[in-house]
Amino acid sequence: MWKVGTLLGLALLQSVAVSADYQIGIGRADCTGPAAEIIFMGYAKLSQVGCGLHLRQFSRAFIVDDGENRAVFVTVDSLTINHGVRRQVLKNLNSLYNDTYTEQNLIISGTHSHSTPGGYLMDLMLDIPCLGFVQETFDAYVNGITQSIVNAHENMVQGKIFLSTDTLLDANINRSPASYLYNPEEERAKYEYDTDKEIVQLKFVRSSDNQPIGVLHWYAVHATSMNNTNCLVSSDNVGLASIQFESLMNPGNLPGTGDFIGAFASSNLGDVSPNTKGPICIDTGEECDFVTSTCNGDAKNCIAFGPGDNMVESTEIIATKLFEKGKELFEQDGFEVSGPVKYIHQYVDMPTEKATITLDDGTEQEIQGCTPAMGYSFAGGTTDGPGEFDFAQGTITDNPFWDAVRDFLFPPTEEEIACHAPKPILLNTGGIDFPYPWQPSVVTTQILMFGEVVLLAVPGEFTTMSGRRLREAVQETIISNGGSENTKPILTGHSNVYTNYIATFEEYQLQRYEGGSTIFGPHTLNLYINRFKQMAAALMTNETLDPGPTPRDFSSQLITLVFPAASDGVAEGQNFGDCLQQPEAATVGDTVVVKFVSGSPRHDVMHGRTFLTVEKSTGDDWVVVATDANWETRLWWERTNSETGESEVTIEWDVGEGVEAGEYRIRHIGNYKGQDGDIYPYEGLSDTFTVS
Numbered sequence: 116m117w118k119v120g121t122l123l124g125l126a127l128l129q130s131v132a133v134s135a136d137y138q139i140g141i142g143r144a145d146c147t148g149p150a151a152e153i154i155f156m157g158y159a160k161l162s163q164v165g166c167g168l169h170l171r172q173f174s175r176a177f178i179v180d181d182g183e184n185r186a187v188f189v190t191v192d193s194l195t196i197n198h199g200v201r202r203q204v205l206k207n208l209n210s211l212y213n214d215t216y217t218e219q220n221l222i223i224s225g226t227h228s229h230s231t232p233g234g235y236l237m238d239l240m241l242d243i244p245c246l247g248f249v250q251e252t253f254d255a256y257v258n259g260i261t262q263s264i265v266n267a268h269e270n271m272v273q274g275k276i277f278l279s280t281d282t283l284l285d286a287n288i289n290r291s292p293a294s295y296l297y298n299p300e301e302e303r304a305k306y307e308y309d310t311d312k313e314i315v316q317l318k319f320v321r322s323s324d325n326q327p328i329g330v331l332h333w334y335a336v337h338a339t340s341m342n343n344t345n346c347l348v349s350s351d352n353v354g355l356a357s358i359q360f361e362s363l364m365n366p367g368n369l370p371g372t373g374d375f376i377g378a379f380a381s382s383n384l385g386d387v388s389p390n391t392k393g394p395i396c397i398d399t400g401e402e403c404d405f406v407t408s409t410c411n412g413d414a415k416n417c418i419a420f421g422p423g424d425n426m427v428e429s430t431e432i433i434a435t436k437l438f439e440k441g442k443e444l445f446e447q448d449g450f451e452v453s454g455p456v457k458y459i460h461q462y463v464d465m466p467t468e469k470a471t472i473t474l475d476d477g478t479e480q481e482i483q484g485c486t487p488a489m490g491y492s493f494a495g496g497t498t499d500g501p502g503e504f505d506f507a508q509g510t511i512t513d514n515p516f517w518d519a520v521r522d523f524l525f526p527p528t529e530e531e532i533a534c535h536a537p538k539p540i541l542l543n544t545g546g547i548d549f550p551y552p553w554q555p556s557v558v559t560t561q562i563l564m565f566g567e568v569v570l571l572a573v574p575g576e577f578t579t580m581s582g583r584r585l586r587e588a589v590q591e592t593i594i595s596n597g598g599s600e601n602t603k604p605i606l607t608g609h610s611n612v613y614t615n616y617i618a619t620f621e622e623y624q625l626q627r628y629e630g631g632s633t634i635f636g637p638h639t640l641n642l643y644i645n646r647f648k649q650m651a652a653a654l655m656t657n658e659t660l661d662p663g664p665t666p667r668d669f670s671s672q673l674i675t676l677v678f679p680a681a682s683d684g685v686a687e688g689q690n691f692g693d694c695l696q697q698p699e700a701a702t703v704g705d706t707v708v709v710k711f712v713s714g715s716p717r718h719d720v721m722h723g724r725t726f727l728t729v730e731k732s733t734g735d736d737w738v739v740v741a742t743d744a745n746w747e748t749r750l751w752w753e754r755t756n757s758e759t760g761e762s763e764v765t766i767e768w769d770v771g772e773g774v775e776a777g778e779y780r781i782r783h784i785g786n787y788k789g790q791d792g793d794i795y796p797y798e799g800l801s802d803t804f805t806v807s
C-alpha cells in the first residue's frame with residue numbers, strides 16, 4: 116500500500132515511511148478485586164465465595180493513533196464489562212484528558228474469567244448471584260482499567276503493528292455440538308471444525324529501535340479451566356498465558372511489572388469450552404445425553420474435564436498452549452498493518468430493533484428483537500458449570516435475594532411468548548423494572564479499525580457460527596466499499612456491556628443453554644449482523660449514523676445484601692502477622708506452607724502491591740523472588756472464629772524448576788479492621804528456611 120516509485124526522492128520516501136507508522140501506547144495496571152468474602156461471577160454459584168488469591172487480575176490497554184484519530188482497546192481479566200464500568204472509566208479519563216477518549220473510540224472487553232469477584236454489573240439479574248451490587252469490586256475494576264489507559268496514554272511511541280494468524284488445535288472444544296449441528300449443512304461444510312481454531316496476533320513494535328513492546332491475541336475459549344469449586348481469585352487460562360508471555364519478554368521482572376505487555380483477549384467463545392476431555396457423567400462414567408447434557412435426566416452430574424487431571428493442571432496446560440502458539444507467531448514477521456484509524460459506535464435498543472433479511476429462498480422477512488428474557492435451559496447451566504442458577508437443583512430458596520425479589524417476576528405477555536418462541540420463558544427480565552433494570556435493553560455496537568484490522572465489539576457471548584457469520588458479513592461490506600482485500604475482522608467478545616449469549620437462529624431452535632440465554636429472541640444475531648453491516652458501510656463512506664438511545668444510568672438506585680467487612684480480632688496473646696506455622700526446608704517439587712494470624716484480605720485490594728513475598732537471601736540483603744501474582748504462590752484466607760473476628764492466611768509456594776538453592780523466608784502483608792472501624796496495616800515474617 117505504501118510502496119512508492121523509485122523515482123521519488125529519498126526525502127519523500129522517508130516521509131511516506133514515517134506516515135505509515137502509528138503512535139502506539141501500551142499500558143497495564145492491576146485491577147484485582149477484593150480477594151476474599153465476595154462471590155465470584157460467572158458460574159453464579161452462591162457458594163463460590165472468594166477465599167484468597169492465586170493470580171492477580173490485570174487490565175491491559177492498547178492505543179493506536181494515526182495522527183488524526185485514536186482508537187483504544189482494553190482487555191480486562193474479568194468476567195465481562197457493563198455500561199456502568201465504561202461510563203465511570205470515561206468520566207475518569209475525561210477529567211484527565213478532556214474528550215480524547217469517548218464511547219466512540221474505546222472498547223473495554225472482559226477476558227471472561229469465571230474466578231473473579233462479581234457484583235459490578237449493575238443490571239439486577241447479573242448482580243443477584245453475588246447478592247447485589249458490590250462497590251468494592253466496581254471501584255477495583257474501574258480504577259485498574261482507568262490506570263491502564265493512563266499508563267498507555269503516557270507512553271505513546273511511534274510504532275508498527277504486525278498481524279499474524281495460525282491454527283491452534285487441542286485447546287478448545289464445542290460444548291453444545293448438538294446446537295452446532297442445527298446450522299445448515301452447506302454452511303458447516305465450509306469449516307473443518309465446530310469451534311474456531313484460529314489464533315490472531317497483533318505485535319506492536321517500536322519504530323526507534325525495532326523492539327517489540329506488546330502483543331495482543333484473540334482466541335475463542337471460555338476462561339473456565341478453573342471450575343466452580345475454586346475460591347481463589349484467578350485470571351484463569353488466558354490470564355496465565357498473558358503472564359507467561361510477559362515473563363518471557365520481561366526477564367527478571369515479577370508478574371505485573373516490566374515494560375512489555377502481552378494479552379490474550381476473548382472472542383466468539385459462546386459455545387466453546389477449554390475442558391477438552393469433554394463432558395462425562397460423574398456418577399456412572401458414561402457419556403452424557405448429547406442433546407440435553409444430562410445423566411439420567413439430571414444436569415448436575417454431567418461435567419466436562421481436562422486436559423489435565425485437575426483444574427489447576429488444566430489451566431496451566433491450556434495457558435501454555437496459547438502462550439507457545441503466541442510465541443511461534445511472535446517469531447514470524449507477520450503482515451504489516453497500514454491505513455487510517457477509524458471508529459464508529461451506536462447504542463441500539465434491541466427490543467425495538469428491526470431489520471429486513473433475505474431468506475435462502477429469496478423471500479424477504481421482517482424481523483424484530485424481543486424484550487429480554489431467559490429460557491428454561493438457562494437454569495440447567497452448562498457442562499463447564501452445571502446449574503448456573505441452580506433452579507434445577509432447587510436451591511432458589513437458599514438465595515435471600517431471589518426470595519426477596521421472586522414475587523416481582525412478572526409473567527410474560529402473549530406477544531412476549533410469541534416473540535421468544537420456541538424459547539419457553541423462565542425469567543421475563545424485560546417485563547420487570549423493579550427495583551431497576553434486570554438486563555440491559557440498550558446495547559453498544561462498535562467498530563474500531565486501524566488499517567486492515569477491524570475490531571468488532573460485541574455485547575456478549577457469540578457462538579462459533581454466530582461469530583463466523585458476523586465477521587464474514589463485515590468483511591464483505593468493507594471490501595465491497597473499497598476496503599482492503601486483506602481486511603481482517605476480529606470479534607472482541609464481552610465488550611462494553613453484557614447481554615448473555617448470541618446463538619444463530621438455527622441453534623436457537625434447539626434451546627440449549629446458549630439458545631436459552633439469547634435474550635433478545637431468535638433474530639438477535641441477524642439484527643446484529645444488519646447493524647454491523649450498516650456501521651461498516653458508514654465507516655467506509657464517512658457517513659455519520661444516529662448515535663442511538665443513551666442507556667439509562669440507574670447507578671444511584673443499586674441495592675445490595677453484601678455487608679461491609681466485619682472487624683478483625685486476634686486470640687489472647689496473639690498479634691496480627693504472627694506466624695502460626697513455620698516453613699520447613701524444601702527442595703524442587705515441594706510446596707512450602709506457612710500460616711499467619713491475619714485480617715481479611717478484603718480490606719484493601721493492594722493494587723500494585725502484594726499480600727505476600729517470597730524472599731531470597733543474598734547474604735547481606737533479601738530480594739523478592741515471588742509475589743501473590745505468581746502462578747507458583749497461593750494465598751488462602753479463612754475466618755476461624757466469626758465471633759471474635761479471628762482469621763488466618765495460609766501461604767503456599769511451589770518450589771519450581773528454576774528456583775535456586777539458598778536461604779528463603781516468606782512475608783505476609785495485610786490489613787485488619789479495628790473495633791473503631793478503621794483499617795490498619797500489619798506485616799508478618801516467617802523464619803528462614805533452606806531450599807536445596
Ligand SMILES: *[C@@H]1O[C@H](CO)[C@@H](O)[C@H](O)[C@H]1NC(C)=O
Nearest residue numbers: 209210211212213214215216
Ligand atoms: C475540551 O474539549 C472541548 C471540545 O473539544 C473544548 O471545547 C474545550 O475547550 C476543552 N476543554 C479543555 C479544558 O481543554
Ligand SMILES: *[C@@H]1O[C@H](CO)[C@@H](O)[C@H](O)[C@H]1NC(C)=O
Nearest residue numbers: 342343344418424425426427
Ligand atoms: C472441579 O475440579 C476438581 C479437580 O480440580 C474436581 O475434583 C471437581 O469435581 C470439579 N468440579 C466441578 C463442579 O467441575
Ligand SMILES: *[C@@H]1O[C@H](CO)[C@@H](O)[C@H](O)[C@H]1NC(C)=O
Nearest residue numbers: 455596597654655656657658
Ligand atoms: C473518508 O475520509 C477520509 C479521510 O478524511 C478520506 O481519505 C476518504 O477518501 C473518505 N472516503 C470517502 C468514501 O469519502
